Amino acid sequence: MKAFVMDLSICNGCYCCQIACKDEHCANDWTPYAKPQPDYGQFWLKIKETVRGTVPKVKVSYIPTLCSHCDDAKCMTVCKPNAIYRREDGMVVIDPAKCTGCKLCPDACPSESIYFNEGLNIAQKCTGCAHLLDDGWDVPRCVDACPTEALRFGEESELKELIAKAEPANSGCGAGRLFYLNLPKKFVAGTIYDPVEKEVVIGATCTLKDKNGESHAVETDNFGDFWFNGLPDGHEYSLSIQKGKTAKTIQEISTADDVNLGDIAMRLT
């Protein structure tokens, strides 16, 4: 069975995967696998882009999202004419010939991966480029187009090591064929400076603690910056900063969002 593994730490947000999918499936008829998707408006693969933090501590995360080709797909369960089938390689395909246009599957899919084509009166979604795989291509178009190899596709057995360290996509149907490495977590960052000397404070020890004993410590770098990366969502922390005899504490830092504490003034004594 095939699987997609996506390493988000090397996704550069180029949208080539999203575009390559369009290039393959707009105005190209791959009956019996798939009929053309409309010129615009469907996103069998869609980049979810998130801007995190505030000036000047800002990052952008990109997550290519697509159908997980779920092992226990809700779309297959609700499909009245049994038009949705799973192949040997694990790809789940909506048969355009059997689909009667009842529109139940787009609503049933918890990850919104199914689109309805009003013009053709059929539901449509990612086929894993099954038409290509059967004709000797090794990977779907999205994977082929990825310049950094953030997108990978292959036999589960060969990708075993990566899958073991990855998180399955949150499809809403349980297990599937899509896995993510390095899903973005939250950060807390800032800069320490001395407001009288007008200098950054280098080598200050910054300790981020929550109520339950979770603790992280970093030192400010040569820009006076500190970054706590990879923090869990929605935790509450306090930050203690210490340089020599000077100390400062900031309370109630919540990682509901990424946090930029800004330029923090600390007059060194």
Add this chain to the structure above:
Amino acid sequence: MVQLGNRMRLGPIPNSSRAKDVTNGPKNYIKRRRALIETKGDKTVLRSLSLGGLYGGTAQGMVDVKDGKILRVRPMRFDWKYDRSEVRTWKMEKNGKTLEPRWKSLIGPFSLGYKKRVYSPNRIKYPLIRVDWDPNGERNPQNRGKSKFRRASWDEVTTIIASEIRRIHAQYGVNAILQQGEGHGESKVINTPHGQPGLLLKAMGGFTQQIRNPDSWEGWYWGSKHVWGQGIQGMMFPAGNTVKDCTDHSDMMLFWSCDPETTPWGFTGQFPSRLSFWWKEIGMKQIYICPEVNYGAAVHADKWIPILPNTDAALQLAIAYIWIKEGSYKKDYVATHVVGFDKFSDYVLGKDDGVAKTPEWAAKKCGVPEWTIKAFAREFARKTTSIAHYFGGGMIRGPYSSEPARLECCLLGMQGLGGPGVHQLQITYFGMPRMEGLRSTMFWNPKLSERLAIPIASTIYGWQKSMLSKLQVTTHLKTDEPLEFYGTGAIEAPVSDQFVRYQFPLPEEEQGARIRMIWSDTPCRTTCWNHGHEAQEAYGSAQLETIVIQHPWFENECMLADIVLPANTFMEVDDMLTNIRQSGMLADVMIADKAIEPVGESMSDFEIVVEVAKKLGDGLVEKVTGGFTTETIRKNIFDSMELESLISWEKFREKGYYLYGVAKDWESDPPGFRKFFEDPEKFPLPTPSGKLEFYSEALAKAFPNDLERPPIPKWVESGITHVDERLGGERAKTYSLLLQSNHPRWRTHAQADDITWTREAPTCKVVGEDGYAYEPVWLHPSEAAKRGIVNGEVVKVYNEKGIVLCGAYVTERMRPNVAYVDHGARVDPIILGKVDRGGAINLISPIGSTSKNCLGMASSGYLCEVAKVTPEEWDQWKRENPAAFEREYDKGAGLRFDAWVVKDGGAK
């Protein structure tokens, strides 16, 4: 597997998962039991999908064709016809990590989506003549940009053009015809999209050449050349082998107004992205200095320093101040490699003007906190540092950009430029490993036939007697006085050209003439270049009797033409590409066979000129074609590249492409300015003194009263050319934001604005409530809130030059005090010369050049304001300009060709 921090990294790709191209038959074909349909198409052809024009770019691709239609566009598999063992490739290693070429090209998204450009609803399908333009009667120039077009036959238009050329030559002289034949475009050699009319006009005795200013390189061209010599358009050159040297020795890379995730897409592809990720793996720090979190900063920056547009000179001077005060620069190097340091130092310390260029002084100018400036200066001195650009972005395309460009040379000079890890990088565009046997079809290859060299010459050289910079055409049309200028601005002009006085028109005795006819293949002046609104109005001048434009798409100035001719794309002609621009990982020469038949009645730019030549007789067809056929000219290219020593012509024809191997000894190529670094007396720079000139004697002598480009580089607050373009001045009370404009993310300049699928990216277009896809303007949430603007709202970006409508993209990626709009969106006038809906921001950019004696353009770092559009304004525009709101509009691709053509073609 390698653990890096708290991230996991992928290991090498297992062989059977490695994507293989299987479309060329048995060799790589993996038989499946269940192949239900054939997917490969009828044929596969090769292309360079780069849009830099000229002879090729890399960004190589493969195009599958079925039933005469493009089936798909995909990355090129370099091992399609070659065994990997046949080609020696390069490898770089550091800290246990390896970087080597992939066997697949890394093309960008608008390359992948290029099918939509070829089949765009904006393609010009047949020749057009403006309905109220009659060469034998009334020409109605005042209606340009307002009246529509009727369909005409090729016979009719070529007859008219031939007749007009004859008439104008007889009445005014050959120099009354201006060829706008330069710029970026699709990569083709035989049918290169620009400059073909020059072949004909040259054979007829000459023409006025529109000089293409090096718009991506302005500050380097007009500034840096005076510090370190000619360079390549002013950027550091020689620049060989700098990527490896930085890999080996640089601790820190400053991406200063550089976006390696964006600008390379149109020229070579995404290799710089791979390189940036790899540099992070090996521990190189990457600092981004730019007003916005550009697309490179978004994923690579270890630190973002948000600087106000066009204030880099202040930051640079403050860095120099810290270094001088703290003695943290390479004093020995400066003593032996630099002239004029003392004068420069005096200025920095405030000894001559009483203003010390301290971090405190600079912070107020550039918006970077004083403590960050100090920390940055020290880190720059402490760590072996290089500076990366991909051209130069907003930093060198604003008012007075010669100064920050020169200051960069000075900062690098103060840290031992040319030493290990200390370079200016035109990142991967130069500096990649040298390829074996690679000759050049770059402009200076003397072996190229005239047939190929002349069209390109118009982009590169000032080669006609009568010359006028692109930036001056508007002024010429608006004034009777001859224009006087220093330096043509031609891309390959030597530094000395900047001291030569030119005039336009030439004196009468030198056959000077005012412009009466424009023949253009580059209709993007109003969106790619500055003062677009004034240019639109100038085109309505009665002095211009005839405007002919040839182009594949009905874009931008096409609406201002009298005759429009349909050119075709690189998918529709046979050609050959020399993909030798670096950063493609592998260089090649490829045969590019036609993919599809021409759309509509289109012809290639070259074929169009031949059609006109046919009407003129006089043996001009022979002069234009040079007697070449496609096949013989392919052989000419092959010969001029000296490929015979590497592969036979027959073998090359059979394979369809030649892949260069890397030179065996590339690693020992001296990197960048290494020779000058090691022995400045034996290997002087091409400057008058042979050294880095922090003080330019030549500038002091030639322009003693020039306060805008003085003998030493300075902070120029204001001057006669740009009187008031800074925050804190008078105008800033009305126009309170600085406009930042970059090389666009989703286009290459004006190209590819109509690709349906890129337009669906959130930073490409913002769809308004009216269903129109607007060009985004980035605003910080605080600036939006001040103006009552919400994300997604249609707003006006404006100054005295007019209004450009945009869609608000409210984001923390933008620092306060700035509005950012990429240049190059297609013009869509509501009121010509005043109000634009298409988002072509250059319509409101200044007409003043870089500075008085620097004939470059300033298209970033000027004042504007952004505000909500009131319902009353909308109503008034709709009431008074109904035609603008009735134009056919394609929901996927935007503007449509037929919006400008009278119904049913309007045949005469």
